[in-house]
Amino acid sequence: MVKNSKNMENTDWSALGFDYLKTDYNVRYVYNDGKWSDMIVTQDEYIQMHMSASCLHYGVELFEGLKAFRGVDGKVRLFRVEENARRMQSSAKRLCLPVPSEEMIVKACIEVVKLNERFIPPYGTGASLYLRPVMFGTTAGLGVKPAKDALLIVYCSPVGAYFKSGIKPIRVAIDREQDRAAPRGTGDVKVGGNYAASLMSGEKGHELGYSNIMYLDAAEHKYIEECGAANFFGIKDGKYITPKSQSVLPSITNKSLRQLAKDMGLKVEERPVPVDELPTFEECGACGTAAVISPIGYIYDMQTGASYSYGDEVGKTCMKLYNALQDIQYGRAEDKYGWCTIIL
Ligand SMILES: Cc1ncc(COP(=O)(O)O)c(C=O)c1O
Incomplete structure (x- = not known):
């Protein structure tokens, strides 16, 4: 051939x-x-x-x-x-x-x-x-x-590497004009329609200099759902907190990070996360296959004008989780849960 x-x-x-x-x-x-x-x-x-x-x-x-x-x-x-x-x-x-x-x-x-x-x-x-x-x-x-x-x-x-010059915090915008997925819709599965539905808000965010859109629950716009094509998590008081919702895609990275967070002694909470809780997080991030973790430095609500800052530096828990997962993926740490299939 x-x-x-x-x-x-x-x-x-x-x-x-x-x-x-x-x-x-x-x-x-x-x-x-x-x-x-x-x-x-x-x-x-x-x-x-x-x-x-x-x-x-x-x-x-x-x-x-x-x-x-x-x-x-x-x-x-x-x-x-x-x-x-x-x-x-x-x-x-x-x-x-x-x-x-x-x-x-x-x-x-x-x-x-x-x-x-x-x-x-x-x-x-x-x-x-x-x-x-x-x-x-x-x-x-x-x-x-x-x-x-x-x-x-x-x-x-x-x-290529998601972050070309090292992992650094991203800017995220909340959009209340378009929703990604409806309750009891297809948000929890990886189907093309969800991504088509997200394009318009993604473009709007990009034009304003935001790399990701934070979607809220479509019914009430009260709870955090996802961050673009990534799950959201927040860190505070020794806890790793991530939204539980029927319209969030079950991220494999998030599942892995929850395990690693537990191993590090953090308490893991999967529960509805109100957008009003954003100011209380010490660190927050978006997680998925593409970047493992994109730490979030700044969140701007495009409709209410509210904003939340987490600093220009990567938080220490985000960094620790990021390194722990990459160490397993690159064979630098023991793969104690058998997550990797060695094929060559
Ligand atoms: C909407 C959405 N949420 C979350 C994720 C992260 O999932 P995973 O960690 O399995 O890549 C993805 C990417 O697959 C996604 O498209």
Whole structure:
């Protein structure tokens, strides 16, 4: 087979952003006639699809995001892939799509890393290999109904460090004009529609110099939900506090940080977090696969004009949690919970 001709040897890995970069292979499964195909390995970046496919008209689409890291010992670790596989299953269920098995998803993720080994950034560059499993309904039709056919693809792309010149606090804006997800809607699954719904407020925030939008609960605008494509947490009085809500995506990073926080002797609280509690936090942050932790330095409420400052320096608890998680991902600390799958 003809490989991608791009020679990666001279790549400035640390300069990479978060963008699609063509790799050699992607892997796929096709669902037709009530069953999944075997895993297909391809170099084709394109898909042929009927113009009336359900994903194009009714948003029958879901995805995942996870990373593989080249460790200090040269080994390649995939972080908590089983968790992403299970979240993908719950998204598929929610959209009435066929549900792939956990094994199928994990196998595809492992395979795509192995097949694209030359795109895994070296240790010490801060870069990693981002995996994007994506799945959608392909049945052609006109009416709104569950798709009978689906395509599941796992591809990957090397991505640079989130913070190019070291972790530093971000500015966040609260938007009360647009909500991300409704109570009992699809906020707790990773479906494309949630992200489409967030674009407008994201753009508004960016224009004003904010890197992230903080969403409040859609019913009352009283409680904190999420921070862009990341969960929120606050630290105070020896506690790690994070919103509990049926319209928040269960972040795998947050789940990991809760465990690490407990290990550090912090008390973990998962509960509704009123926006009025913001002034009481000593530190707060957004957490997710992309950045692990983005400490929050400043929050501005675009409608009420209220603002909250947490300083220009990264708080010590945020820093400690960030290092603890990265140490596991890069093989610098014992992986005592078995979060990493060593694949190369
Ligand atoms: C809306 C939303 N919240 C939170 C997260 C963080 O989740 P994770 O830690 O699993 O990446 C993401 C990213 O996947 C997201 O899109």
